[in-house]
Structure formats: structure tokens, C-alpha cells
Amino acid sequence: MSCPTESAAKACLKTIRVQDAVGSVLCHDITRIVPGESKGPVFRKGHIVTEEDIPVLLEVGKEHLYVYESLPGFVHEDDAAQRIVDAAMGENLLFSSPKEGRINAMAACDGLLTVDVERLLKINGLEQISFATMHTMTAVRKGQAVAGTRVVPLMADERQLEAVEHICLVDGIRKPVVEVRPFRSFRVGIVTTGSEVFHGRIKDKFGPVLRDKFAALGSEVAGQIFTPDDEQQTADAIRSFISSGAQMVVVTGGMSVDPDDRTPSSIRAAGGVVESYGAPTFPGAMFLLAHIGSVLVLGLPGCVMYHKASIFDLVVPRILAGLEVSARDIAALGHGGFCAGCAECRYPICPFGKG
Numbered sequence: 358m359s360c361p362t363e364s365a366a367k368a369c370l371k372t373i374r375v376q377d378a379v380g381s382v383l384c385h386d387i388t389r390i391v392p393g394e395s396k397g398p399v400f401r402k403g404h405i406v407t408e409e410d411i412p413v414l415l416e417v418g419k420e421h422l423y424v425y426e427s428l429p430g431f432v433h434e435d436d437a438a439q440r441i442v443d444a445a446m447g448e449n450l451l452f453s454s455p456k457e458g459r460i461n462a463m464a465a466c467d468g469l470l471t472v473d474v475e476r477l478l479k480i481n482g483l484e485q486i487s488f489a490t491m492h493t494m495t496a497v498r499k500g501q502a503v504a505g506t507r508v509v510p511l512m513a514d515e516r517q518l519e520a521v522e523h524i525c526l527v528d529g530i531r532k533p534v535v536e537v538r539p540f541r542s543f544r545v546g547i548v549t550t551g552s553e554v555f556h557g558r559i560k561d562k563f564g565p566v567l568r569d570k571f572a573a574l575g576s577e578v579a580g581q582i583f584t585p586d587d588e589q590q591t592a593d594a595i596r597s598f599i600s601s602g603a604q605m606v607v608v609t610g611g612m613s614v615d616p617d618d619r620t621p622s623s624i625r626a627a628g629g630v631v632e633s634y635g636a637p638t639f640p641g642a643m644f645l646l647a648h649i650g651s652v653l654v655l656g657l658p659g660c661v662m663y664h665k666a667s668i669f670d671l672v673v674p675r676i677l678a679g680l681e682v683s684a685r686d687i688a689a690l691g692h693g694g695f696c697a698g699c700a701e702c703r704y705p706i707c708p709f710g711k712g
Contacts (some may be wrong), residue, residue, distance in 0.1 A: 364420050375422060375696070378410075379407060384424060389417045403434055405643055424627050431513065432514075434508050434511050438508055441488065441521050447535060448464065449464065463502050471680075480534065485508055485513055489504065489506070541677055544602060546577075546594055546595075547581040548584060548598070548609070550583075551585070570670075574677050580591065582594040586611060588619045591627075595627040599649060609659075624654050631647045632687075638710070639694065644672070668690075690712070693709065697709070
């Protein structure tokens with residue numbers, strides 16, 4: 358049979374004796390039928406024949422096979438998928454075995470999935486390559502499948518693989534497109550403001566929510582201080598946590614524009630330099646991001662207490678993953694920052710916070 362010339366994805370097709378097929382690539386499925394029991398493929402298209410396969414092939418009545426004869430410059434689909442993984446996948450990922458030109462990537466730890474979306478687009482703009490991921494900046498769990506890649510033809514054009522490898526180089530150094538950044542464990546101080554809670558008129562519900570949220574991200578709440586709507590007392594509480602070694606302080610309540618809401622001024626009085634006040638997210642618009650030295654101080658609006666997903670869930674995982682969060686990053690949350698208010702919240706399996 359003649360070699361095709363119209364597509365670089367095809368290699369020579371030829372007939373070969375089973376006994377001579379070791380190392381060859383099957384170009385079709387081989388079916389085994391057990392009467393009254395089963396019928397299905399014993400070997401799949403793309404399988405590379407081994408010495409151990411020969412008795413099985415003869416048993417199912419195959420004395421000759423159609424196989425691909427590799428041409429220079431072409432790579433078997435499984436090897437091609439492995440090359441894409443080696444070029445584009447980064448740290449804290451585990452991989453499935455190649456199968457029919459596809460490899461899946463799983464998180465090796467709890468952390469934040471980061472994807473270079475622009476370079477991912479360039480890779481998928483190439484012919485013969487498919488590369489899919491979950492949304493970037495998604496918090497993921499150990500063992501969770503987060504990405505997958507495969508090549509379309511059985512024999513991939515090596516030039517396409519070289520193009521992928523080139524895209525994954527930045528200034529001559531490999532820079533992965535996909536990786537998982539593990540969460541760091543922070544000691545967190547909670548300052549809960551509000552005279553109604555301080556004086557015991559109502560029960561605090563913010564603390565338990567935040568403890569659960571931080572615990573799920575691998576961090577520890579070192580303590581909680583209650584203050585009235587008093588700027589100086591709140592500032593003193595913030596400074597006391599910083600003095601005791603807290604790596605993050607969150608101040609709850611007092612974030613609106615009411616005259617008794619003094620959290621922003623309290624954070625400034627404690628020495629806070631405000632990076633961003635207000636966020637284009639609903640819920641979470643009255644969010645404040647500041648720092649005192651190397652310690653981040655967050656002003657959390659009340660919605661964090663009663664919404665499953667809010668500004669907290671978009672920003673805090675980034676911080677714990679070691680990413681700097683700037684005012685520009687907060688502004689970028691506007692695209693995707695509107696919660697649809699579903700009857701049953703399924704966050705993070707939803708569009709909230711995903712631009």
C-alpha cells in the first residue's frame with residue numbers, strides 16, 4: 358500500500374505478519390469474541406505490539422495486521438502526549454499513564470491551580486494538539502483531576518510538538534503553563550467589630566465561619582478578639598495579633614458607610630497601608646485589602662458570613678498560595694464576579710470569580 362502524502366499526520370500503512378509485528382503500531386482495534394460471554398477490543402488502535410501480544414493475536418485469529426510504519430519526523434500519540442506534559446505541566450501534578458494519546462493531570466496536593474491562559478491559547482491554536490484545564494485560580498484538592506492533553510492523530514508531526522516546547526520557553530527557560538501552588542499554613546487573627554456583638558446583644562456567627570474556611574485551606578485561627586465600634590480599640594487588637602506573630606489579620610464587620618462602621622479607619626490607625634477598598638464582586642463589594650509591614654490585613658464585609666462563596670473565596674486562596682494580590686487583581690475580578698444566586702450553591706463548580 359502506498360504512503361499518503363496529503364496529511365503530515367499519517368504514516369505508511371502496511372500489512373505485516375503477526376510474528377514480525379513486535380514494535381509496530383496497530384492502526385485499528387483488535388476484537389476478541391468469547392461466545393455467550395463477551396465481545397470487545399483486546400488491543401486498541403495505537404497499541405504498540407509486544408512479544409507477549411503475539412500468542413493473544415494468534416488466538417483471536419489474526420495472522421496478519423495492518424500497522425503504521427513510522428516515518429521520520431512523526432511521533433506516536435502516547436509519546437507525543439508525554440512530550441506535551443514534559444513541556445507544559447509544572448509542579449505538584451501527578452499524571453495518568455498515556456492512553457490513546459491522552460494524559461490527564463491530577464493535583465498532588467491541596468492548592469491553587471494556576472494556568473497561563475495566553476500560552477494555553479497559543480498551544481491550542483496549533484494543529485493536532487488539544488490541551489484543556491480547569492479555570493485558573495481554582496482551589497483544588499489532592500487527587501483532583503485538573504487538566505488533560507492529547508494529540509489528535511495517531512502519529513503526530515514532530516514540528517507541532519516542537520512548537521509546543523517553544524511556547525513553553527520564556528527567555529530560554531522552561532516555564533510551565535499549568536501548575537498547582539500548595540497552600541501555606543498561616544496563623545490568622547480575627548478581630549470582630551460591632552458593639553452589638555461586643556456587648557452580647559447578639560451571638561457572633563462570623564468566627565465559626567472563618568475558622569471553618571481557614572481550616573479547609575490548611576491555616577489556623579490563632580485567636581479572636583471582640584471590639585466595640587471604636588477605632589482605637591480595634592486598631593489595638595490588630596496590632597496585638599501582629600505582635601504575637603500572626604501572618605494575617607482579618608477584621609469582620611464595620612465595612613459599610615454607616616457612621617458606626619469604623620473598620621477601614623481602624624485598619625489605617627493600626628498602620629495599615631490600603632491596597633484596595635471596594636471590590637467588583639457581588640457578594641463582597643465592601644472588601645478592603647491592606648498590609649502592615651509584611652502582614653496582610655483584610656476587612657471582610659458581612660456577606661462572607663452567610664454566603665458560601667464570596668470575595669473571601671476568591672482572594673484568600675491566592676494569598677495562601679503565595680501570590681501577591683494587587684489592586685489590579687481585585688479590579689479584574691469584575692468579569693465573573695457577579696454571583697448568579699443559584700438556589701443550591703455548588704461553588705466552586707460555577708462561573709463565580711472566573712473571568
